[in-house]
Amino acid sequence: MKYFVFITVFLFQQPLYAQHKDEQAIRQILTDQTTEWNKGNLEAFMKGYWKNDSLLFVGKTGPHYGFQTTLDNYHKGYPDTAAMGKLSFNIIQVKRLSPDYYFVLGKWMLKRSMGDLSGHYTLLFRKIAGQWKIVVDHSS
Template sequence: MKKLITCCILLLSVIFVKAQDRQAILKVMETSRLAWNKGALESFMQCYWKSDSVMFVSPTGPTFGYANTLKNYKQTFAKTKTSMGKLTYAIKKVELINKDNAFVYGGWNLKYTKRSSSGYYTLWFKKINGEWKIVVDHSS
């Protein structure tokens, strides 16, 4: 009976930790979305790992490194707050691969005054120093 109770406690603790990690990832996504919609590009970028190893893949090809990714975002969007549009996400799946890695899949939409654009993303999140950060972003 003790083994059964121990197994149940362990199972519940694993489920609880996964739920916490899932919520933490969703909070990172929401925080970045809110920063984007305020026109705060550098705050938006806090969801990315500050490393030369971070990778962003767009329709034009891959970009490596946090600084290069930020530079590309600034060149494309940061002319004015309105040039960034209003960002929304449709998060379809958050899958925890293990205690330090997660996969997120969904859609994005940018609404501007007279037009909108949309696409999909797949994100590899990694827990680094206790925080969930995007290490690979494939957005199209």
């Protein structure tokens, strides 16, 4: 009976651990993005995104597709470290949608000498080739 209880508990804990591990990986991507942004390194910041023409970024000017387009738009909007300021994220919710998709809701804040900015974001993460990547970013 003791072994049955152990095996039952072990089997039921596995999916919870896997979800927790995936959520940790997603949170780490956001932490890494914050670090790279605050160093002024947009290319390294973009490592969290899907490097594909189907990447969707929705901002104040509407939807834009593509990894390179998104990077180019970041460079236009934030041409130097003064414009970039210091980024912080407040993660409100991380929700597993399926084994390959997570939804993230949060708030972003930029502390800048030229005036602070803030807004909210929703992210859709997809597991691609074993790695979590942002495939949709809606930031306002």
